[in-house]
Amino acid sequence: MNILELKNVQKYFSTQKAVDDISFTIEQGSIFGLLGPNGAGKTTLLRMITGIFYPDNGEIFLKNRHFDPVNDVRYIGYMPEERGLYKKMKIGEQALYLAQLKGLSRSDAMKKIKAWFIKFEMESWWNKKVEDLSKGMSQKLQFVTTVLHEPELIILDEPFSGLDPVNANLIKDEIFNLAKNGSTVIFSTHRMEQVEEICDHIVLVNKGKKILDGSVA
Template identity: 50%
Template sequence: MSTPSVSVESVTKRFAGHVAVSDLSLQVPSGGIYGLLGPNGAGKSTTIRLIMSILQPDEGRIALFGASGNSRDLSARIGYLPEERGLYKKMKVLDHLVFLGEVKGIARNDARKRALIWLERLDIAGWAQKKVEDLSKGMQQKVQFAGALLHEPELVILDEPFSGLDPINAQTMKDIVVEIAASGRTVLFSTHVMEQAERMCDRVAIIARGKLVVDGTVAQVKADFGGRHVALGFSHDRERANAVLADPRLVARLDDYGASAELKMADGADPEQLLAALVSAGVGLRRFEVVEPSLHAIFVAKVGVDPDATPLPAVAGVAA
């Protein structure tokens, strides 16, 4: 078995009496995409900062590539995109990327060549001679993303990498993340958007209030959750469906999106019974499908909150 890229063992981090991370243990295998999931305020960014040695744990141990110590000593092997954007606004974009490459030990000419390739790939080559401050927030995010990958790191750590991007740019970055994993390297990224993780990740860890709730492959997490699940889409007014979906003899749990819903069948109930009840009530359906549980539904069931809802309480000045 290969050495994990990241090993977090019984780590706790406190801020002024607030426990941001509590006795957290997880392992990120070498190769593939590992999702660190949870709502805003759950402890994801704090965990990543601990892994990056920006913060030090109060208790526990963190090892990268099998070795304890400061991640800064392994900087050449790690690419990091923080949640906060930290570019020098007065620098020109190309100069900035060359500088970031040199910091990682790349010769200036090589860094310039690599930077130009990345700018072209991310469709911002025309902004190479512009100052960072002239770029939109989305373009700045792409510049920082390129800076994290310029030195071809073995381990790529991305904190909410797709936040604030339009769908086209988000897809471009997702494609690159998938390519990195396909090349045998490791990606660890945090998100509170379960659909992103479900489509991209090989393994996931769900945390809430600093504690580990779920950890495993996506398939394993879904299998462990168990039950029979149905996805519904409604073609018109939901009112007639409400009484049927409120019947505890049929439905154990409902994840309601308004025009659609995902539910877990009650023990002993059959999807055909549910379908018959909905048809009998005159409910207009555009979708009725027996499905695997979604990560979003699993999260809501395990944690009791919607990951897209109001952030969990956190101490002032402490990020997620």
């Protein structure tokens, strides 16, 4: 079953075609690579899939029905390349706040946060502020807040940026686990070797156009 389908999607900024008539489908439970150089249109595509931008033309379907940004955002976890953490907030409070925004009760959110913090060896960070974290540490926190509410579609934009090899492997293992448990992952990057190692299928975009679409092989 396809969890996501884009049909002839276009997005313009002034006279520039950021996304130019792109179509593709993503199967449920797959790890899907969105590959292309910087400025290719990847982030614009992701922002339309998450409802931040609306397409100027074309259609987006989530779970075989028209995507409704207001109601369907609960099915999505989005880790943007430009990290969106509140620098002055304590880490534990921030994770709890973001989990409740996604509809979790306080008690459920606390259980899930503690489980993830133990898994990622973050228990001692609870009262630290985001501004005191290294880039790699803040990456781990951003990943946790993205997947806390167990979204069906997880969108990761350059998730390994700033991570050392040990923590990159930790995140990679969790991506595989999430897909194994039924989540669909969209992994956006400009690095071919990461896509080849992690993804089942890819779309390659350049200058707003789709160049390739198919299995990694």
